Amino acid sequence: MIQKYVYGNPFTTEAVVEEVAVGGGVPAYGSIETEQGFCFTYKMAEDDIVYGLGEANRGLNKRGYCYTSDCTDDPNHTEDKRSLYGAHNFIIVAGKETFGLFFDYPSMITFDVGYTRTDTLRVSCESADLNLFVIDGDSPYDIVKQFRGIIGRSYIPPRYAFGFGQSRWGYKTKDDFRRVVDGHRENDVPLDMVYMDIDYMQSFKDFTLHEKNFPDFPAFVQEMKDRNIRLIPIIDAGVKVEEGYEIYEEGVKNRYFCQREDGSDFVAAVWPGDTHFPDVLNEDARRWFGDQYRILTDQGIEGFWNDMNEPAIFYSQEGMAELKDVLRNFLENENGGGITAGEMANDRKREESDGAAEGQDVTNGADDDKKPAAVVSLWPLMGKIGSLANSKADYRRFYHNTKEGRVRHDKVHNLFGYYMTRAAGEAFERIDPDKRFLMFSRSSYIGMHRYGGIWTGDNKSWWSHILLNLKMLPSLNMCGFLYTGADLGGFGADTTRDLLLRWLALGVFTPLMRDHAAQGTREQECYQFENIEDFRHVIGVRYRLIPYLYSEYMKAALNNDVYFKPLAFVYPEDRMAVQVEDQMMLGNEIMIAPVYTQNAKGRYVYLPEEMKFVKFLPGGRIVEEVLGKGHHYVEIALNEVPLFIRSGKCIPLADTAEYVEALDTEHMTMLGFAGAEYMLYEDDGVSKRYQKPEDYRKLTM
Numbered sequence: 001m002i003q004k005y006v007y008g009n010p011f012t013t014e015a016v017v018e019e020v021a022v023g024g025g026v027p028a029y030g031s032i033e034t035e036q037g038f039c040f041t042y043k044m045a046e047d048d049i050v051y052g053l054g055e056a057n058r059g060l061n062k063r064g065y066c067y068t069s070d071c072t073d074d075p076n077h078t079e080d081k082r083s084l085y086g087a088h089n090f091i092i093v094a095g096k097e098t099f100g101l102f103f104d105y106p107s108m109i110t111f112d113v114g115y116t117r118t119d120t121l122r123v124s125c126e127s128a129d130l131n132l133f134v135i136d137g138d139s140p141y142d143i144v145k146q147f148r149g150i151i152g153r154s155y156i157p158p159r160y161a162f163g164f165g166q167s168r169w170g171y172k173t174k175d176d177f178r179r180v181v182d183g184h185r186e187n188d189v190p191l192d193m194v195y196m197d198i199d200y201m202q203s204f205k206d207f208t209l210h211e212k213n214f215p216d217f218p219a220f221v222q223e224m225k226d227r228n229i230r231l232i233p234i235i236d237a238g239v240k241v242e243e244g245y246e247i248y249e250e251g252v253k254n255r256y257f258c259q260r261e262d263g264s265d266f267v268a269a270v271w272p273g274d275t276h277f278p279d280v281l282n283e284d285a286r287r288w289f290g291d292q293y294r295i296l297t298d299q300g301i302e303g304f305w306n307d308m309n310e311p312a313i314f315y316s317q318e319g320m321a322e323l324k325d326v327l328r329n330f331l332e333n334e335n336g337g338g339i340t341a342g343e344m345a346n347d348r349k350r351e352e353s354d355g356a357a358e359g360q361d362v363t364n365g366a367d368d369d370k371k372p373a374a375v376v377s378l379w380p381l382m383g384k385i386g387s388l389a390n391s392k393a394d395y396r397r398f399y400h401n402t403k404e405g406r407v408r409h410d411k412v413h414n415l416f417g418y419y420m421t422r423a424a425g426e427a428f429e430r431i432d433p434d435k436r437f438l439m440f441s442r443s444s445y446i447g448m449h450r451y452g453g454i455w456t457g458d459n460k461s462w463w464s465h466i467l468l469n470l471k472m473l474p475s476l477n478m479c480g481f482l483y484t485g486a487d488l489g490g491f492g493a494d495t496t497r498d499l500l501l502r503w504l505a506l507g508v509f510t511p512l513m514r515d516h517a518a519q520g521t522r523e524q525e526c527y528q529f530e531n532i533e534d535f536r537h538v539i540g541v542r543y544r545l546i547p548y549l550y551s552e553y554m555k556a557a558l559n560n561d562v563y564f565k566p567l568a569f570v571y572p573e574d575r576m577a578v579q580v581e582d583q584m585m586l587g588n589e590i591m592i593a594p595v596y597t598q599n600a601k602g603r604y605v606y607l608p609e610e611m612k613f614v615k616f617l618p619g620g621r622i623v624e625e626v627l628g629k630g631h632h633y634v635e636i637a638l639n640e641v642p643l644f645i646r647s648g649k650c651i652p653l654a655d656t657a658e659y660v661e662a663l664d665t666e667h668m669t670m671l672g673f674a675g676a677e678y679m680l681y682e683d684d685g686v687s688k689r690y691q692k693p694e695d696y697r698k699l700t701m
């Protein structure tokens with residue numbers, strides 16, 4: 001049962017799409033205060049587990065730390081970070097009492113899950129204007145399914161999107177892309193997609209193509225398609241400010257960009273230099289921005305990734321002006337100049353007629369006139385430089401023209417990525433209502449899961465990030481994000497061969513399987529390393545499993561279910577299983593337990609029931625062994641892919657293929673327990689005609 005509680009005057013996020021009864025009185029759990037902002041408090045029992053929060057740091061059980069939903073472009077996902085790119089305000093308390101909570105609030109909200117006081121869950125935000133959904137259910141799993149029922153069906157990608165994709169920030173020319181395809185095809189490493197990062201654009205302008213490098217783009221798209229490769233271009237949130245650039249001019253003319261309080265278009269510097277943000281929370285602007293995707297779909301493109309949509313800001317004009325003040329102060333002081341920081345800031349405030357320079361982020365005590373000038377220190381300058389990007393002050397400097405009136409950005413900050421992706425999703429419906437487009441975004445809010453998947457942003461080539469990737473998967477699924485994956489091999493920092501292989505062996509199971517790396521890092525395409533046959537094998541196993549993975553994905557999406565779940569959802573009575581965070585259930589048949597430690601020859605696993613341990617060895621050999629319930633150490637070499645089949649279950653296995661469409665699903669073998677049956681779901685993979693009777697096929701061992 002779900003009940004909705006309305007506080008104040010909430011902004012309509014459209015995260016929830018089904019009618020939910022408004023509860024009478026107060027929620028049955030915890031207590032709520034609305035005197036100063038909003039605060040929900042609940043006293044947790046010692047063994048309670050808290051699930052949820054989707055794309056968040058740390059463990060599957062969120063207890064013991066503090067998380068803030070505040071979509072942030074931060075490429076350093078260290079353990080101390082409280083915010084990543086998404087805002088997924090759904091949690092489940094499981095234990096003495098079991099219930100789910102969704103705080104539908106589009107601005108910054110903090111989840112203190114036993115951080116300040118070990119036994120206290122405290123969810124708080126600045127304004128008491130939100131919808132709170134309280135879900136009662138038999139189990140956390142049941143609560144997840146109910147929640148998913150009210151937020152609408154998860155995005156379904158085309159089937160080819162289950163293939164392997166290669167990406168790198170730095171591919172610039174047609175030949176760069178051809179080399180990637182050759183590197184895979186010549187080495188028999190399967191490949192379906194090559195991603196185009198910002199360099200394909202002319203001067204980083206959205207929906208343009210680099211004039212010198214991409215003449216006759218449609219012919220190039222076709223050349224790639226003839227090799228069964230789809231090119232997937234990136235789209236960034238900021239539209240470059242440049243006279244003569246049609247999208248910029250149209251947006252300015254029609255007032256489609258986010259504006260400052262005085263009505264001028266807000267300027268944020270991102271990759272192209274100065275940009276304006278399309279006001280995707282405004283219906284007309286959203287439609288207009290979405291329609292731009294057509295420029296590329298008309299040239300044969302069938303998928304995109306949306307980036308920088310927190311929205312990321314490197315600096316604003318106002319921030320830069322403040323920096324100049326601090327710099328001037330620094331230089332003058334160094335040269336024995338007598339002006340104080342406070343005097344300088346005041347001078348500038350007088351110059352600024354629009355009053356936009358709030359001076360909030362000036363770390364030099366800009367408002368303190370009495371501060372002596374004699375202190376010549378680099379710190380204020382460094383501090384100012386450090387606080388230029390993604391500054392809170394900037395998010396207060398621009399507005400959206402929504403159905404509910406003009407709203408200052410910071411009040412709805414967490415919706416930007418969602419609505420940018422919605423712009424694309426709604427446009428795809430207009431472009432071809434029956435076709436599935438590939439779409440995933442960096443920033444997101446619950447609701448966006450209906451329009452696209454997400455990738456988990458700029459991770460690093462660190463072993464700890466394999467584990468972070470793994471632990472995040474079920475939490476993302478709970479919040480509706482099924483089509484997800486991390487940058488395999490790691491985005492930042494230099495990868496190593498073993499790290500990439502181990503990470504790929506996890507990526508074999510994530511719906512989005514993409515190797516992506518940052519400019520300036522070691523090249524990490526499979527063919528850059530010795531013994532390419534190991535990579536061919538690991539990625540080859542992915543293709544062998546696609547009939548099963550796709551089938552389980554579709555069942556999860558079509559039934560508001562999850563693809564990845566914690567062991568606790570399947571074995572709630574097993575006290576050991578409930579604590580496991582480095583193994584996951586995938587679909588109804590298998591459990592995965594990847595290796596995430598350097599130089600390890602294997603790992604410990606816990607089996608909550610008898611299972612068949614399956615290892616895919618290079619050369620197509622498969623080793624199978626039935627292991628009993630309990631703890632085991634299993635050996636897994638660097639070039640092997642392990643999985644575990646649940647007792648009494650089986651899965652189909654195809655021969656590997658160069659690309660998804662070449663998979664032969666008519667002649668598959670079965671893996672698992674004798675006498676077991678599997679219901680395979682397989683549709684055309686491109687249209688939206690789902691669940692036709694012929695899409696289901698019963699397979700037996």
Ligand code: GLC
Nearest residue numbers: 169197198307442457458518
């Ligand atoms: C951002 C993205 C990354 C991309 C880069 C350049 O950092 O997260 O994936 O490669 O921008 O576009």
